[in-house]
Amino acid sequence: MKTQTYEQSHGAAKVVTGSAHLLDTGKSKVLVDCGMFQGVDEWRNYEPFAFDSREIKAVILTHGHLDHVGRLPLLYKYGFKGEIFAHPATFDIAKVVLLDSAKLQEEEYKTKFKKAQRIGKENIVKKPLYTVNDVKKMLKNMKKIEIEYKKPIKITKDITATFKDAGHILGSCFVEIDFNEFDIKKRVVFSGDLGNKDNNILPAPKKPTFADALFIESTYGDRLHKSFEESKAEFKKAVIDTLLSGGNVIIPSFAIERAQQILCILKEMSEEKTLPKNAKVFLDSPMADKVTKIYKKWHKMLRKDCQQYKDHPFEFPQLNLVKDVEESKKINSIDKGCVIIAGSGMCNGGRILHHFKHRIWNPKNAVLFVGYQAKGTLGRKIIEGVKHIRIYHEDVIVRAKIYTINGFSAHADQRELLEWMSEFEKLDRIFLIHGEYDKQLVFRDVIEKKMNKRAHIVEFREKIYL
Ligand SMILES: [Zn+2]
Ligand SMILES: [Zn+2]
Known part of the structure; x- marks a missing residue:
């Protein structure tokens, strides 16, 4: 049958x-x-x-x-x-x-x-x-x-x-x-x-x-999503404003796709010289680093304008790849001029929490949310405006500027x-x-x-x- x-x-x-x-x-x-x-x-x-x-x-x-x-x-x-x-x-x-x-x-x-x-x-x-x-x-x-x-x-x-x-x-x-x-x-x-x-x-x-x-x-x-160009402009402005006023930028990011998109924008800023020469960009996510290597390996599949950079569409002089936890901790001692990209994307765990603990209390700094924050996550609480968060059993006040950039889906x-x-x-x-x-x-x-x-x-x- x-x-x-x-x-x-x-x-x-x-x-x-x-x-x-x-x-x-x-x-x-x-x-x-x-x-x-x-x-x-x-x-x-x-x-x-x-x-x-x-x-x-x-x-x-x-x-x-x-x-x-x-x-x-x-x-x-x-x-x-x-x-x-x-x-x-x-x-x-x-x-x-x-x-x-x-x-x-x-x-x-x-x-x-x-x-x-x-x-x-x-x-x-x-x-x-x-x-x-x-x-x-x-x-x-x-x-x-x-x-x-x-x-x-x-x-x-x-x-x-x-x-x-x-x-x-x-x-x-x-x-x-x-x-x-x-x-x-x-x-x-x-x-x-x-x-x-x-x-x-x-x-x-x-x-x-x-x-x-x-x-x-x-x-x-x-x-409907906000346009990418509009979001990119918002992103650039937030980074420049924060760095020029002596602060640091923290970006919680997913390791796949979003981290590479962000690196690509920062590379563009580096090339057009809007990213200060002495700024330090840290990719503090072993997983994002691994995935970025895969994107580089398959660079021929990327968009035409990325392909002009061959196997280095995500590299620029200000970029530092953070290898281990020790290196990650060292970033804490840098006072200003940092852009830190770390996971997890919704701030439920990972190295982003350490960076929040050390920087989110300071009104000079900024947190840029560039991805979806699900209900119940720490990321969602912060964009909804909570004033205090708990990180590793410690109460931390949220005084950094919070930006939510919506067009990077x-x-x-x-x-x-x-x-x-x-x-x-x-x-x-x-x-x-x-x-x-x-x-x-x-x-x-x-x-x-x-x-x-x-x-x-x-x-x-x-x-x-x-
Ligand atoms: Zn998917
Ligand atoms: Zn899916």
């Missing part, structure tokens, strides 16, 4: 994180992404998969962000033995991301365990999902298949896929998947995360062709999502994934009004027949 092909989302359904979409043709099962749940949905990472990992023939990765690759080690743990298809730059980024995630999980476990021991409750502390060793073992055994943009590649006996540049982070793709359904050719497209055209390092997302069904991300389906906004969708020559069914439900409702209405098409908001583990 013939069975009908279906899609089933095991994450990123009515939420942004945990991307994992199963495609089952009856002949083969493949997974598009295998990402980690983050924030309030984190507990879901501990649930076993609702499918048999041993039956998955292949995994297609759209890009290397944790919410798209973070559950891969678990897939192996449960017996996955298939191939993984991704752009080589995605393999590079995923390696850094997974090792970092494992390390953080191990550290968090140790801290929680110690605390729990003191009250005799160590047995309720959740173990890490996986360790650095687990990831290393996985990386060694991984059957990596490196794709080329635009070149169709056989994923399984009955499934072929074409990967195209999504312009979201280095190596990101949207994927056109072809298979036969009752001897009729069908095409399903997964948008992955779609990039924001308006940026300074990556080319715009490529055009799609056609789809019988499209699964599209909807992270910013409800809003790596995601397409509502207008760009609609524009990209309108480029399909034929587009039958639309399914919304990778977005918060209230935002998806807004986006669904807009699609109906502006494109005269219905869109369906995908439920967690709902079977969608194609």
Whole structure:
């Protein structure tokens, strides 16, 4: 008996994180992404998969962000033995991301365990999902298949896929998947995360062709971004004003994409001589440093204006790479003229906290927020105007100037999502994934009004027949 092909989302359904979409043709099962749940949905990472990992023939990765690759080690743990298809730059980024995630999980476990021991409750502390060793073992055994943009590649006996540049982070793709359904050719497209055209390092997302069904991300389906140029001007002004008045600039930043965008702007300032010669820019994030090296390695994929710098699109005389914690501590003794870029991007941990402790009390300094700050994070509290924060059991007053610069998103906004969708020559069914439900409702209405098409908001583990 013939069975009908279906899609089933095991994450990123009515939420942004945990991307994992199963495609089952009856002949083969493949997974598009295998990402980690983050924030309030984190507990879901501990649930076993609702499918048999041993039956998955292949995994297609759209890009290397944790919410798209973070559950891969678990897939192996449960017996996955298939191939993984991704752009080589995605393999590079995923390696850094997974090792970092494992390390953080191990550290968090140790801290929680110690605390729990003191009250005799160590047995309720959740173990890490996986360790650095687990990831290393996985990386060694991984059957990596490196794709080329635009070149169709056989994923399984009955499934072929074409990967195209999504312009979201280095190596990101949207994927056109072809298979036969009752001897009729069908095409399903997964948008992955779609990039924001308006940026300074990556080319715009490529055009799609056609789809019988499209699964599209909807992270910013409800809003429009501020223009990049406007945000860049705001950024430059804040940096110059602070440095010229004898202060220091602290920039909490994500390690992937945002850190490189910021370095690129600072390089521009250095070249146009608006960044003072004696200023010291510190990239105080080992992970951002590793990712920047990957961006340099793949410099031919960057925007044309970045390519003129060949393998040094992010380097300039004022830049210092901070190697270890000792070097990081030494920055504290510098009185003025520093620009410090550090993680974590939402200030939940990492070296940024030390820099806050040493500098955020001083009204001469400035903090520049250049990325999204989720509810409940320290970053969000600061932009909402709290006057006191607690860092390492110490009360610190917030007197530094706080700037929120909004136009540096790596995601397409509502207008760009609609524009990209309108480029399909034929587009039958639309399914919304990778977005918060209230935002998806807004986006669904807009699609109906502006494109005269219905869109369906995908439920967690709902079977969608194609
Ligand atoms: Zn992403
Ligand atoms: Zn994502």
